[in-house]
Each structure stands twice: as structure tokens, then as C-alpha cells.
Amino acid sequence: MKRAVFRNRGLPYLLVLPQVAVTLVFFFWPAFESLRLSFFRTSPFGDRTFFVGLENFQKLLVSPDYYQSIVNSFIFALGVTALGVGAGLFVAALATQKIRGLTAYRTAVLWPYGIAPPIAGIIFLFIFHPSYGILPYWLSFVTAYEFNWLLKGGVAMALVIVATAWTHVGYNIAFFLAGLLAIPTSVLEAADVDGAGPIRRFQSIIFPLLSPITFYLVVVNLIFSFFGSFGVIHAVTQGGPGGATEIMVFKVYKDGFIGLNLGSSAAQSVILMIVVITLTALQFRFVEKKVTY
């Protein structure tokens, strides 16, 4: 650790002041308020609040709608993570020999990261469109299944998962390629000399060496898809059809902002806080391991 050099009584406080002020006013105070409100119920006119203890939480935990939103969040997060990390692993598996131009491929896959998931959602909305979309059109030759996201919850979920994963696939691939580039050539050559085929090389060398990156990416993708996914749901499906794509962060917004059920919304915020704390702790626990590449 570096030795602090400068001596000054007031200056360091002045330097941290802007950041601390923003943190207190927009992060800590609201988080504290959410925590407090989660134990209260607001009267229908919003003029009075009553202390109700854990009632908000109890109500949530017996509410089938809330369970549905938890299940939806997991399906969504696991779907996005599986697609994104799976594609990254797939590319890593393809590039087991050090082929040329890996950085060019990185450029060629990384750009969708700049696209906001809601915009990606709108593009896929058209690709999935039941009457004009190209995907239902192609699928109509293969299957008679009616590929209509307006009616079928599963299709709507697939739509938002694919759109979100699309924006993040390149990010995952880029990390895997960076990891791949860092594997010493000598190790791969040694395996080659020992007669290990591509599959064996992937299994015994590349995958184990990339596993810290894999783990890290799984956690980052989970965090992103749990908490960064409000926009795509709001822009594309609004939680529908029939609540099939209503994920937890969308429900907090809907119940609080539109339903004006402040107590319940605050309780949901608190539950989400617990989720994000767990995931962030996981991310930082393994942050040292990740540095291997």
C-alpha cells in the first residue's frame, strides 16, 4: 500500500465531497428510505403511512404473481447468460489453435455492445413479428407452430432473451479471446506434440485455463440480466403476454410507479438489494482469480 504523502486537514474532505454528496443523496438516502418504507403501508390517498411490520414481505411471499416474476427473472437471466457465455465458449473452442486475426474477429463481434437492449429489442420485435417478421416466415417452412409472441409467453420470453443476449455476446467473446491470447503458445504446442487433438486440447488445457474467466462472465452476465434488463422488457413486451415476461425489476417499477403500491414496491426493492449484494460479493470473491489471463 502506498504511503500517503500530502498533509492537509481540509483538502481531502473537499476532494471527496462531490462523490460522497451524490452517494449520500442519491444512493444511501433512497436505499434507506426503501428499507424503511418496506415496513409501512401507505393509505390509498398517499397521505398517511402505517407501520405494518413484515406484512409487505409476507404478502409478497404468498403472492403467485411475485413467484412468477422470480421464476421469469431466473429464466431470463439464465437464458441470457447461457446464450452469451455459451457463444463465448463456442468461439474459444473454435479458436483452439492460434489462428490469425483473432483481434479482427474481436472487432467484428464487439460492436453490438454499444446497442441499448431496448433498441435491440425493437429490431428483434420486427424479426419475430408474427405477420411480417423473417423468423416466423422461415420457421413456417419447418414447423406449423404458431410463432406469435403476442399470444405465446414462451415466444415473448425467447424474443427478449435473444435481443438482450445479442447486445452482450460480443462482450463475452472478447473476454474469451483475450483469455485465449494469453495462453502461452508453448503450452498448446506441447499438447500438439503430445498428439492431443482439438477436442482433447479444449477439454484438458483451454477450458481449465479459461474457467476463471467463464465464472467471472457468468456472474457479470447474471448481474447484468437481473438488473440491466428493465429497458428491453418495458420497450418490447411490457411484461406481457399475461405476465410471462414480467421480471422482478419490471414488477418493482410497475407496482410502485404505476400501481402506487409503495410498501410492496419497497419490499421488492429490499429483496432485490439482497440479490445484488449476493451477486456482487460473488463477483469480488473471484476477482483475484480472474486476473490470471
Added chain:
Amino acid sequence: MSPDGTLAAPARATALPRVVESRRRPFDWGSVVAHLLLLACVAVIAFPLYYAFVISTQTVQEVLARPPLLRPSGHLVENYLEAWNRSHMPRLLWNSAVVAVVSATGKIVMSLLSAFAIVYFNFRGKLLVFWMIFITLMLPVEVRIMSTYEVIGNLGWLNSYSGLTVPLMASATATFLFRQFYLTIPNELAEAAQLDGVGPMRFLWSFLLPLSWANFAALFVVLFIFGWNQYLWPLMITNTEAMRVVVIGLQDLIPRTGTHVPEWNVMMAAAIMALLPPVAVILFMQRWFVKGLIESEK
């Protein structure tokens, strides 16, 4: 590398030239296949954007044609003009640019100041400040949604640029990045500066900042994209046409089922205009973007 290792390899290669020859062939095939599959990946990833672009150049009749037309048509200019005029596009893009640039700049300034204080000073409550900044990572807007809205309301910041940008300016990742960077700078630099009678602010301005340009560029690119693509926050605190950002304003153009003409061509033209700035930033500032992405995640 041990001298044994470097010597052994060529010795072995000359001893067994034939074996090496025969190994080569399947190896090359493998890399051809890998290239083809990687190109297929690139094509799959590029297709949605290509298709959106194709649609944005067609007339409504062409958009609805069966089988779908996969080649660009000649109506690019009129569709983009239509999207530009119909959705207040200049205003939307301007708002997004303000949010992205101001929030990224604010984050960088605040983070570098607090990192400077944390690394170069001893002060009471330093650890507390450090943890406070760290904990913001665990409090995304989504988990404090209603109460933050209330705070903004009380400040009178609804529908304002302050409301859109200031709350985004606290950044744990940027602070950690600068802290990490300052820690790599030898202590002797600060000590020498101090001996020469250079005060802390002068040291920050004339010594640290000139060394930090690479970090600024890398962070700025990542934060610009983050700011441009904000959704929930601007959705909550703005409700006027004039203050909408482009990612949200775009939705007015979505042809929902049941509305009259399915003008997906205009929709796609607007979508491309909205996604172009951040994507262009990634492509043109590739090197900084990758640096920022990797370092800010550490």
C-alpha cells in the same frame, strides 16, 4: 525459459522431420474450419443490424413482401428524413448526447478527485468513504427506484438535465480504476514534487493528469456508452417531449399491432440513428474501449 527447453525443440524437429510434416496437414484444415465457423459467427451477429438497415431503405410494400427482401432498396433518404422529422430526432439525439457526455465527464472528475484524496492523503473517515463508494455498486437504480424518484422530485429536478445526469455521477468502478492507477505511480514522484514545494492540487494538475490521459479515454468511451443507453432513469424522471432521450423517444414510432400503417421502415431508420453514435464510438475508439472494458471490470 530454460536453455534446455529452447534447445530441445529444434533438435527434436530436425530429428523427426517427417512426423512434423504429416502433423501439419490436419492442423491447417483445423484452422480453415475455425476461420469459417468464426466468420459464420460474425455473420450471425451482424445479421440483425444488416436486416434492420435493409428494412430502413425499403418502402412499406417492400417491407411486407413475401418472401422477405434481403437486399437494400433505394428509399434510404426519404425514410431517414421521415424518421428525423416525425420523432423530434434532433432534440432526442441532443438530449442523449448531453446525458452521455455530461455524466461521463462528471463521473471521471468526481472519481479522480476522490481517488486522489484516498491515495495521497491520510484523513479521518477514509475507510468509511472508501466503503461508501464501494457499496454504490450494490445499489443500482432498480433497487431504490421509488425513493430516488422522490428525492429528485423534492429537489425540483424532474425534467431537467441536472436530474438526468448528476445522480449517475457516482462511480465505484471509475474511482477504483483511478486508485489502482495512482498506486502504480512511484511514490518518489510525489515526494520529489513536494520537496520542490509543489502543493497537492498543483501535483494533481501538472503531474498526475498528464499521466492519466489513457485512463480518461478508456473510461470516457465506456461511460459514454453507458450514459447514452440509460433507460429506467430517464424514463422515470422525464415526462415531456423536450426532455426525452433517444432510446425512450424511439418507442413512439413502434407500429403496434392494430395501428394503421406498419411503417417498420421508418422505425428501423430511427433505430439506426439512435444506435449509431455509441456503435461508432466503439468502432472508432476500439483500443480505448477494450482497455476501458477490461480495466473497469477489475
